Amino acid sequence: MLSIGLTHYLVVAAVLLCTGLFTIMTKRNAIGILIGVELLLNAANVNLVAFDRFREGGLFDGQIMALFIIVLAAAEAAIAVGICINVYKNLATVDVDSARQLQG
Amino acid sequence: MSLLVLLTASSAFGAPSDATGAAAPGSVLEAVLFYIVAGGVVVSALGVCIAQNIVRMAVWLFTALASVAVMYFLLAANFIGAIQLIVYAGGTLILLVFGVMLTSKSPWIRFEAPKLELVAATVVCVGLFLSLCTLLGRAAWESVDEATAGTSIATIGRALITEYLVPFEMAGVVLMIVMVGAAHMARQEK
Numbered sequence: 001m002l003s004i005g006l007t008h009y010l011v012v013a014a015v016l017l018c019t020g021l022f023t024i025m026t027k028r029n030a031i032g033i034l035i036g037v038e039l040l041l042n043a044a045n046v047n048l049v050a051f052d053r054f055r056e057g058g059l060f061d062g063q064i065m066a067l068f069i070i071v072l073a074a075a076e077a078a079i080a081v082g083i084c085i086n087v088y089k090n091l092a093t094v095d096v097d098s099a100r101q102l103q104g
Numbered sequence: 105m106s107l108l109v110l111l112t113a114s115s116a117f118g119a120p121s122d123a124t125g126a127a128a129p130g131s132v133l134e135a136v137l138f139y140i141v142a143g144g145v146v147v148s149a150l151g152v153c154i155a156q157n158i159v160r161m162a163v164w165l166f167t168a169l170a171s172v173a174v175m176y177f178l179l180a181a182n183f184i185g186a187i188q189l190i191v192y193a194g195g196t197l198i199l200l201v202f203g204v205m206l207t208s209k210s211p212w213i214r215f216e217a218p219k220l221e222l223v224a225a226t227v228v229c230v231g232l233f234l235s236l237c238t239l240l241g242r243a244a245w246e247s248v249d250e251a252t253a254g255t256s257i258a259t260i261g262r263a264l265i266t267e268y269l270v271p272f273e274m275a276g277v278v279l280m281i282v283m284v285g286a287a288h289m290a291r292q293e294k
Contacts, residue, residue, distance in 0.1 A: 004138045006245050009179070011237060012142045016168075018233040019149035025225035026217045029158050031203050035165050038196065039149060042172050045184075053179040054245070060255040064268055066184050067260075070191050071275045075282040077196045081203035082289035088207040 009050035016043035030084045030094040034077060041073045137178060144171035156216075158204050162197065169193045183257050 016039050023036030045066045052062025088094050148171060151164035169192045176185035217225075264272045 004135050007240050007243075008138060008142070009175070010240050012145055012175070014233055014236040014240070015146050016149050016172075017236070018229040019153045021232065022153040022225050022229040023161075025228070026153070026222055027161075028217055031200060031207060032158055032161055034200060034203070035152060035161050038165060038192075038200075039152060039168065042169065042192075045188075046172060046175065049176055049179050049181045049184055053181065056246075060260065060263070063181050063184050063255055063260065064263065066181075067187060068271060068275060070184075070187055071279065074191055074196050074199075075278055077199050078282050078286040079289075081199055082286040084203055084207050085290045094207045 006050055006054040009046060009053075013043045013046040013050070016040070016046060028095050028097060030087065030096050030099075031081075033096065034080050034084070037080075038073065038077070041069055045069055134178070138175075141171055141174045141178060145175065158208070159201075162201050162204060165200070166193055166197055169197065181255065183255065183260050 020036045020039030020043060023039060024033050027033050027036065048062040048066045048069070052060060052066075055062070084094050087099055091098055145168060148164045148168035152161050152168060155161045155164055169188065173185045173188040173193065176182075176188055
């Protein structure tokens with residue numbers, strides 16, 4: 001228990017993954033779903049950095065990957081907030097259940 | 105706050121640390137710090153998924169992101185930790201809070217999910233977590249536990265403009281397109 005290894009970090013990432021998934025599945029607010037996606041991306045990042053740390057060779061590919069994931073998460077959040085604002089303008093709510101016009 | 109605790113704890117105990125300032129692997133200090141930070145991550149992640157209020161969710165997300173940043177410092181990834189704090193906690197979260205403010209008539213508005221869906225989501229997520237833990241318990245990783253020297257910012261910067269030049273430039277293009285696209289989508293109708 002006292003020797004912290006790779007598995008400890010992976011379990012923390014698993015907690016982040018499952019809470020993010022739960023948030024996506026249960027929230028009805030579009031912004032809340034976005035917050036769940038951020039948790040999922042953080043779980044991936046923790047995994048990458050932990051594997052990077054406990055790997056032989058002193059390379060840092062995992063950190064570079066984490067860097068690009070952070071960049072893409074910022075881009076994704078910007079686009080998603082733009083979409084949410086547009087949905088709010090059209091429907092006057094961000095409840096994802098009410099955005100069903102595409103179903104025809 | 106957590107970072108402050110981390111710094112004061114490492115200086116107070118006088119524990120051996122490597123060049124990056126991270127606690128030495130295998131030390132009691134590393135274990136104590138890990139459990140504190142991991143507890144912070146778990147509590148705030150649970151706070152995000154339990155909170156019904158969107159503003160509270162955003163606050164819990166901030167503590168989760170900050171705890172994950174401290175975890176990166178523990179993993180000797182100082183640059184990623186700093187970027188996590190600057191870009192995620194400083195940029196993305198502010199964007200989300202602006203989104204909350206622009207898309208709700210009142211910040212206290214709630215959207216409830218049906219009870220059946222709550223039960224189903226709980227079963228799926230707890231099942232996924234337990235199976236992941238079983239998997240992780242059985243996996244035998246060939247991991248090294250020596251202290252790595254840590255990656256300096258200069259090394260990462262040099263790699264970004266040599267080995268990873270193409271993805272780096274593509275990220276720049278993607279960010280520019282996203283900026284234009286987001287401004288176009290969210291603009292006021294004439």
